[in-house]
Amino acid sequence: MIELVSQDRCVSCGICVRVCPTQVFDNGAKGIPTIARQEDCQTCFMCEAYCPADALYVAPEADRPVQVDEATLVAEGKLGKYRASLGWGTGRRSTAQEDDSFRILALAARAPTAPPQAPAAPTAPGPRP
Amino acid sequence: MPISAAPVPAPVAKVGDASDALDLVADVLVLGGGPAGTWAAWAAAAAGAKVVLADKGWCGASGATAPSGTGVWHVPPDPVQREEARASRESLGGFLAERLWMDRVLDRTYDNMAQVAAWGYPFPVDEHGQQARRSLQGPEYMRLMRRQVLAAGVRILDHSPALELLKDDYGVAGAAGVERRTGRRWRVQAQAVVIATGGCAFLSKALGCDVLTGDGGLLAAEVGAEFSGMEFSNAYGISPAFASVTKTAFYRYATFYHGDGRVLEGAGSARGRSVIARTLLTEPVYAQLDQAPESLRESLRKSQPNFFLPFDKAGIDPLTQRFPVTMRLEGTVRGTGGIRLVNAECGTGVPGLYAAGDAATRELICGGFTGGGSHNAAWAMSSGYWAGGGAAAHARSLGVNAASRRPIGAGRATLRSAPGSRTLDHAAVVKAVQDEVFPYDRNLFRSTAKLNDSLERLDQLWQAVQDHPEQTARDVVRAREAAAMTATARWMYATARERRETRGMHKHEDFHEQDPAQRRRLVTSGIDRIQVRAESASETSVLAKAAA
Ligand SMILES: Cc1cc2nc3c(=O)[nH]c(=O)nc-3n(C[C@H](O)[C@H](O)[C@H](O)COP(=O)(O)OP(=O)(O)OC[C@H]3O[C@@H](n4cnc5c(N)ncnc54)[C@H](O)[C@@H]3O)c2cc1C
Numbered sequence A: 001m002i003e004l005v006s007q008d009r010c011v012s013c014g015i016c017v018r019v020c021p022t023q024v025f026d027n028g029a030k031g032i033p034t035i036a037r038q039e040d041c042q043t044c045f046m047c048e049a050y051c052p053a054d055a056l057y058v059a060p061e062a063d064r065p066v067q068v069d070e071a072t073l074v075a076e077g078k079l080g081k082y083r084a085s086l087g088w089g090t091g092r093r094s095t096a097q098e099d100d101s102f103r104i105l106a107l108a109a110r111a112p113t114a115p116p117q118a119p120a121a122p123t124a125p126g127p128r129p
Numbered sequence B: 001m002p003i004s005a006a007p008v009p010a011p012v013a014k015v016g017d018a019s020d021a022l023d024l025v026a027d028v029l030v031l032g033g034g035p036a037g038t039w040a041a042w043a044a045a046a047a048g049a050k051v052v053l054a055d056k057g058w059c060g061a062s063g064a065t066a067p068s069g070t071g072v073w074h075v076p077p078d079p080v081q082r083e084e085a086r087a088s089r090e091s092l093g094g095f096l097a098e099r100l101w102m103d104r105v106l107d108r109t110y111d112n113m114a115q116v117a118a119w120g121y122p123f124p125v126d127e128h129g130q131q132a133r134r135s136l137q138g139p140e141y142m143r144l145m146r147r148q149v150l151a152a153g154v155r156i157l158d159h160s161p162a163l164e165l166l167k168d169d170y171g172v173a174g175a176a177g178v179e180r181r182t183g184r185r186w187r188v189q190a191q192a193v194v195i196a197t198g199g200c201a202f203l204s205k206a207l208g209c210d211v212l213t214g215d216g217g218l219l220a221a222e223v224g225a226e227f228s229g230m231e232f233s234n235a236y237g238i239s240p241a242f243a244s245v246t247k248t249a250f251y252r253y254a255t256f257y258h259g260d261g262r263v264l265e266g267a268g269s270a271r272g273r274s275v276i277a278r279t280l281l282t283e284p285v286y287a288q289l290d291q292a293p294e295s296l297r298e299s300l301r302k303s304q305p306n307f308f309l310p311f312d313k314a315g316i317d318p319l320t321q322r323f324p325v326t327m328r329l330e331g332t333v334r335g336t337g338g339i340r341l342v343n344a345e346c347g348t349g350v351p352g353l354y355a356a357g358d359a360a361t362r363e364l365i366c367g368g369f370t371g372g373g374s375h376n377a378a379w380a381m382s383s384g385y386w387a388g389g390g391a392a393a394h395a396r397s398l399g400v401n402a403a404s405r406r407p408i409g410a411g412r413a414t415l416r417s418a419p420g421s422r423t424l425d426h427a428a429v430v431k432a433v434q435d436e437v438f439p440y441d442r443n444l445f446r447s448t449a450k451l452n453d454s455l456e457r458l459d460q461l462w463q464a465v466q467d468h469p470e471q472t473a474r475d476v477v478r479a480r481e482a483a484a485m486t487a488t489a490r491w492m493y494a495t496a497r498e499r500r501e502t503r504g505m506h507k508h509e510d511f512h513e514q515d516p517a518q519r520r521r522l523v524t525s526g527i528d529r530i531q532v533r534a535e536s537a538s539e540t541s542v543l544a545k546a547a548a
């Protein structure tokens, strides 16, 4: 769930307030959003993806709040990491163009990991137009 | 000192009255702004219609696709490859799908993906210099779709959940809802409405799914629409136990373990999911993606950055370390049940009402097996495209002016309770519904006795959910969600009770086998009293009907 709006980093653009699908944030003092309804957070990380200032941290725990410490998160390089991995932000290229799913799918099609199952043969022919 | 944002009490937006309502007139109103809704809005606008799109969340970030991303059923028009594609889920789906619909979806998806490329989506390029269009990264795709919809002249109402449809003698004539932040009511009079509100995942916190509470199904049922495939509504997604990320593709490389490190025999992400569920009933289950070939490890990371996100944050390397897993209910999101369609334009049989994406049945292309992994994304963009075009054509053909129609609200539960009724505790209703649909030993492993038992309680809940909630924007929306979840659960179980066999994802403990005599669809209707009837797959061949 969302755990942190960095007061130091936030540039009061209001984007997170807008994009959060479950309306977790409210506009706070000086335009810095507040986490107004943390229990509504669906841990989708979209606010992190959109925040231009890497000011938000969504903890991976989806079902309960956890304590976070901004200095530690900064030291571990955890703020803004998702946005970077999408290739979003000035001077970056979308990583969608490095999406290797097609290679993985091709490999999986050639070497199925699950044994082929014997389907129950249909007794009626498939519907014909 | 680093400061976490202090939890300040949220201001409570009271629901406004009609005097300050936002009143709009359009040809086509689209409810929901995921892939299905954005394709519908774009197609309707391209056909010349004036379009409004209302989303409960923010179109572009909301729904199952935006935070997740999807593999897409994108198959070149080569006979051999197409045949493989059609056959891939036919037996898994219990032979309830229709090849004509598969062909249509494969064709439409192929063209729509070319359109996505033309709009500038940065597809990867293969070793022959060709774009590979097998998957879409969620945030990128939906950001692009929002831009295209706006560029097409569609007016978007964000954070504006629909609460009810409007209707008159001509049929469906728009919808009304509330803007969550301000409490301002909105009302859009339109000649046709597309329901693209996604499936119902019962607030399970599966990735991106908490906006998906089955609202569109309730709206449609209130004007008489039917459902198909509601028994195939028990898809569960694997996620790390602590996290929301129910992206399951990479669990093909997982070995599953007991707590003491022994391998959990028979467990797997595709056909061994029942083993995982059964074990989870009594003990934790762990996974490690230790079967991922070394050569693929970098590819995995590049392909699904969001899969690795919770692990990176929690300091776990899923390739070399074990982590606890759970299975979250995704209901009709990765199940296949939804609003029944009666023609090639995705009409519902109710004049002026169309349905697309997860809100609609996907039995036509998946039968009783999940549409996750490829089919659902293809279906969302195809059915959205058709529904938008169909709605625009209907609007043109009506011959009455939208502004001159005098429709009334068709919504009932939580909206029109008798004076003096009690105040609805929607949170309690939500919890009670979850208690019926979350447990694996109820919803995944079904039996006649358990279904009857759940239905009895769900029917009582349906009575309770008629009351009014507090009149704040949040409560009014939450209450409608509670009602929609209750209704969806009742349709699921009432339909499941009639399928006395095991087929597709519907596993019946009293009837372990697939019964050839039951190779037919189940159609569900009604709100207070639920009816289920059978129809053969070929009988509903919508295209055959349209051609006749
Ligand atoms: C983790 C995950 C991974 C997936 N991976 C794949 C995959 O690889 N391949 C595949 O084919 N499919 C996949 N799926 C399924 C796929 O995401 C869905 O089928 C697809 O998103 C359906 O599109 P949609 O537009 O119908 O619904 P959604 O994308 O869910 O959008 C529905 C929209 O309706 C809005 N809404 C809801 N209620 C209301 C209301 N009352 N009023 C107004 N708006 C409302 C919501 O805010 C949301 O924006 C996956 C699903 C999940 C959860």
Ligand code: SF4
Pocket: A001, A002, A019, A020, A021, A022, A023, A024, A025, A040, A041, A042, A043, A044, A045, A046, A047, A048, A058
């Ligand atoms: S993680 Fe998703 S739901 Fe939670 S605050 Fe961010 S955008 Fe909102």
Ligand code: SF4
Pocket: A005, A006, A009, A010, A011, A012, A013, A014, A015, A016, A017, A031, A032, A033, A050, A051, A052, A053, A054, A055, A056
């Ligand atoms: S998106 Fe980031 S910078 Fe903008 S208001 Fe939110 S936290 Fe502040």
